[in-house]
Amino acid sequence: MGKIYVFAAQGVEEIECLTQVDLLRRAGFEVVVTAVGGELRICGSHGICFEADARIEEVSLKDASALVLPGGMPGTLNLLKDQTLADALKQAAGTDTLICAICAAPRVLGAAGLLQGHTATCYPGIEEYLTGAVTTQKEVEVSGQFVTSRGLGTAIPFALKIIELLAGRDAAEKMKNSIVFNISL
Numbered sequence: 001m002g003k004i005y006v007f008a009a010q011g012v013e014e015i016e017c018l019t020q021v022d023l024l025r026r027a028g029f030e031v032v033v034t035a036v037g038g039e040l041r042i043c044g045s046h047g048i049c050f051e052a053d054a055r056i057e058e059v060s061l062k063d064a065s066a067l068v069l070p071g072g073m074p075g076t077l078n079l080l081k082d083q084t085l086a087d088a089l090k091q092a093a094g095t096d097t098l099i100c101a102i103c104a105a106p107r108v109l110g111a112a113g114l115l116q117g118h119t120a121t122c123y124p125g126i127e128e129y130l131t132g133a134v135t136t137q138k139e140v141e142v143s144g145q146f147v148t149s150r151g152l153g154t155a156i157p158f159a160l161k162i163i164e165l166l167a168g169r170d171a172a173e174k175m176k177n178s179i180v181f182n183i184s185l
Contacts, residue, residue, distance in 0.1 A: 001166065002065035002097075004029050008052055009036040009079050013072025014044035015152050016102050020068050023159035027167060027175050034059055036082045045072040061088045064097050065166055071103025071123060071151065079108045086112050093145075098165060100147040102158050106130055109146065118143035123151045156181055 006020050017033075024031045035042060035052035043049040061067065067089065069079060079085055089112050092099055101109050106122040107129040109115050116132030121141040139154040140147065140161045147165065149158035156179070164172035 001029070002063040004031045004066045004068060004162075004166075005034045005059065005061060005064055006031060006068040006070065007034050007036050007056065007079060007085060008042045008050075008070065009075045009082070010039070010043060011045045011072060011078055012042060012070050012075035013103055013152055014046055014048045014050075016072060016105075016155050016158075017044070017070035018050070019155040020070065020102075020159050020162070023156070023175060023179070024068075024162065026178070027163045027171060029065070029166070032059060036085050037078050045075060056082065056084050056088070061092065064092065066098035066100055066162060067092055068162070069101040069105035069108055071101070071105040073104060076104035076107055079105060080111055089114060095145070097145065098147055098162065099145055100149075100158070100162055102149040102155065103151040106133075106148045109148075115146065118146050120146065120148040121150050122148060 008017050021031050033052040035055045040052045093114050103123045104126050106120050107126050110130040115130050119141050120130050120133040121136050121138050127135040139157045140149045160172045
């Protein structure tokens with residue numbers, strides 16, 4: 001199985017990013033936190049800083065099982081500015097690589113023209129940027145190779161869906177149980 005690349009730009013929503021990294025690594029995947037925008041040190045939208053594993057220009061995404069885009073502002077806008085990322089997403093389209101985006105980040109997929117004819121979900125108010133997509137308000141949507149989710153509050157279901165798609169339902173259930181994930185209030 002290939003690597004999972006989680007793209008982080010300045011102003012990323014920290015929980016949407018690091019929840020994916022944490023749960024996917026716990027599930028046994030090789031996850032590469034990939035900096036977009038030149039700097040390895042990433043500071044999120046709420047002032048939490050961390051270091052990425054590599055810059056997007058330094059990695060070969062040909063071995064990817066999944067490409068994951070966390071949202072947040074201005075993180076999503078910074079992802080939108082990066083041509084290397086846009087090219088990588090377009091190259092992955094039509095392959096067996098999962099392309100995953102949460103919160104405002106599905107906007108990046110819309111801008112690249114990748115959601116045409118697909119079903120997608122996103123943070124409320126971002127729908128207009130998902131060009132050609134049928135949008136829903138589900139926590140997580142899977143449409144072909146695309147996995148989208150709504151926001152910080154859906155970061156765990158988003159990660160669990162990625163685990164399920166890559167390793168099977170049993171692996172996702174095992175992870176769900178191991179982190180004592182229960183959404184009842």
